[in-house]
Amino acid sequence: xxxxxxxxxxxxxxxxxxxxxxxxxxxxxxxxxxxxxxxxxxxxxxxxxxxxxxxxxxxxxxxxxxxxxxxxxxxxxxxxxxxxxxxxxxxxxxxxxxxxxxxxxxxxxxxxxxxxxxxxxxxxxxxxxxxxxxxxxxxxxxxxxxxxxxxxxxxxxxxxxxxxxxxxxxxxxxxxxxxxxxxxxxxxxxxxxxxxxxxxxxxxxxxxxxxxxxxxxxxxxxxxxxxxxxxxxxxxxxxxxxxxxxxxxxxxxxxxxxxxxxxxxxxxxxxxxxxxxxxxxxxxxxxxxxxx
Amino acid sequence: xxxxxxxxxxxxxxxxxxxxxxxxxxxxxxxxxxxxxxxxxxxxxxxxxxxxxxxxxxxxxxxxxxxxxxxxxxxxxxxxxxxxxxxxxxxxxxxxxxxxxxxxxxxxxxxxxxxxxxxxxxxxxxxxxxxxxxxxxxxxxxxxxxxxxxxxxxxxxxxxxxxxxxxxxxxxxxxxxxxxxxxxxxxxxxxxxxxxxxxxxxxxxxxxxxxxxxxxxxxxxxxxxxxxxxxxxxxxxxxxxxxx
Numbered sequence: 380x381x382x383x384x385x386x387x388x389x390x391x392x393x394x395x396x397x398x399x400x401x402x403x404x405x406x407x408x409x410x411x412x413x414x415x416x417x418x419x420x421x422x423x424x425x426x427x428x429x430x431x432x433x434x435x436x437x438x439x440x441x442x443x444x445x446x447x448x449x450x451x452x453x454x455x456x457x458x459x460x461x462x463x464x465x466x467x468x469x470x471x472x473x474x475x476x477x478x479x480x481x482x483x484x485x486x487x488x489x490x491x492x493x494x495x496x497x498x499x500x501x502x503x504x505x506x507x508x509x510x511x512x513x514x515x516x517x518x519x520x521x522x523x524x525x526x527x528x529x530x531x532x533x534x535x536x537x538x539x540x541x542x543x544x545x546x547x548x549x550x551x552x553x554x555x556x557x558x559x560x561x562x563x564x565x566x567x568x569x570x571x572x573x574x575x576x577x578x579x580x581x582x583x584x585x586x587x588x589x590x591x592x593x594x595x596x597x598x599x600x601x602x603x604x605x606x607x608x609x610x611x612x613x614x615x616x617x618x619x620x621x622x623x624x625x626x627x628x629x630x631x632x633x634x635x636x637x638x639x640x641x642x643x644x645x646x647x648x649x650x651x652x653x654x655x656x657x658x659x660x661x662x663x664x665x666x667x668x669x670x671x
Numbered sequence: 672x673x674x675x676x677x678x679x680x681x682x683x684x685x686x687x688x689x690x691x692x693x694x695x696x697x698x699x700x701x702x703x704x705x706x707x708x709x710x711x712x713x714x715x716x717x718x719x720x721x722x723x724x725x726x727x728x729x730x731x732x733x734x735x736x737x738x739x740x741x742x743x744x745x746x747x748x749x750x751x752x753x754x755x756x757x758x759x760x761x762x763x764x765x766x767x768x769x770x771x772x773x774x775x776x777x778x779x780x781x782x783x784x785x786x787x788x789x790x791x792x793x794x795x796x797x798x799x800x801x802x803x804x805x806x807x808x809x810x811x812x813x814x815x816x817x818x819x820x821x822x823x824x825x826x827x828x829x830x831x832x833x834x835x836x837x838x839x840x841x842x843x844x845x846x847x848x849x850x851x852x853x854x855x856x857x858x859x860x861x862x863x864x865x866x867x868x869x870x871x872x873x874x875x876x877x878x879x880x881x882x883x884x885x886x887x888x889x890x891x892x893x894x895x896x897x898x899x900x901x902x903x904x905x906x907x908x909x910x911x912x913x914x915x
Contacts, residue, residue: 391747
């Protein structure tokens with residue numbers, strides 16, 4: 380029987396992220412389950428994905444734009460023009476990152492019951508977390524685009540491409556860090572708290588609420604360069620270039636060499652983080668079942 | 672018959688970790704690693720086992736003898752510290768039925784999710800869906816969320832999905848106590864059917880009478896070592912005499 384039987388193989392040695400591609404049907408089901416289960420029993424349901432960033436936006440806009448004078452107005456010439464769009468384009472991207480990484484870091488421990496009993500590519504769980512966040516991100520993007528059109532948005536193809544690049548940079552970074560901290564969390568539950576702290580810093584360590592020129596002015600060029608190495612910073616700047624800049628007269632400008640230098644660098648850094656995350660994950664996953 | 676499962680000199684030590692925080696690990700490090708941060712015990716000790724295709728093997732032993740650990744090595748959930756495990760063809764576990772079930776999803780959604788977790792493709796699940804529902808005797812409750820199921824319905828559906836995965840090697844861990852007696856009989860019948868169809872079966876159970884009905888070969892484990900490997904009747908007899 381079973382002519383041409385397959386060779387003997389060692390079970391439990393997965394092919395990493397490649398296995399996730401092969402198990403895309405399961406990935407799809409996991410994402411669908413997560414989307415369905417997330418807001419179970421709540422009246423507003425998926426609307427919460429709009430309400431939370433909406434409220435966050437209003438709070439930041441009033442506090443920073445109006446009270447702290449970051450928005451340009453007839454009495455405040457030094458502020459940023461069309462600050463609302465500036466702020467919101469950064470917030471949607473940072474929220475995508477925060478949600479992805481926060482959930483990915485908890486995904487392995489959260490699915491411990493399954494991982495302990497059945498072998499499946501464990502990378503599925505962090506990847507599914509990022510995917511779910513991308514689904515939540517999309518409607519926010521639609522709102523952003525509407526707001527842009529209301530304020531006279533005429534993007535070029537290059538600017539649209541840079542938005543795509545910004546999204547890819549952040550998605551890769553979140554997946555890489557999610558694999559890293561998700562695996563570490565199995566051994567040390569401190570990992571998820573560390574991630575929470577990191578996410579709080581992330582919101583402020585990229586030019587979401589303020590202009591990159593402030594960093595350059597206050598900290599000088601050396602620190603500014605370090606600031607720019609953060610892929611998240613470049614992702615937010617790419618979004619500003621795509622969504623905010625075309626709604627202004629363009630005089631505020633974007634960081635020099637953003638397209639020719641920083642976006643490729645950020646892509647490389649994100650890919651490096653992803654590789655590092657995957658390698659760490661592979662090293663640690665052999666003992667997941669007994670440590671969970 | 673070619674080999675289906677080959678376990679060679681497998682050792683597995685478990686670490687009973689006392690601490691789960693970086694702080695304690697750090698203090699232990701700067702104190703010059705004094706004392707052992709953790710306690711270890713052998714879950715598997717130099718285990719060798721070869722199972723040919725189409726064999727039905729029962730892993731027997733008392734609690735903590737390493738049966739389930741061995742099964743987890745064969746399924747790939749755990750990796751050995753030393754030695755090697757190799758398997759041929761697709762291995763699927765009827766391990767703790769319902770592990771992949773989600774309370775808030777309907778029976779239908781759970782069939783798809785659990786089927787995919789156990790390695791079925793979309794087309795396979797579509798094809799076998801009617802047969803799964805039929806076997807589970809769920810009827811029109813299939814679109815109800817499983818949290819409203821009785822525990823019997825829940826287990827029946829989970830078992831039905833698992834037996835429809837159609838792998839080459841079946842791992843069965845302590846799930847023969849599923850549902851009421853008629854359904855239990857049906858399960859045992861189904862497992863026998865699989866064995867008759869030439870599937871390789873590895874069963875872990877404390878129900879010696881049931882195991883004796885299903886399996887031909889018995890492997891006795893004691894504190895992580897294989898102490899006996901032979902016919903199921905001899906193995907059951909030895910285990911029973913050890914218990915007295």
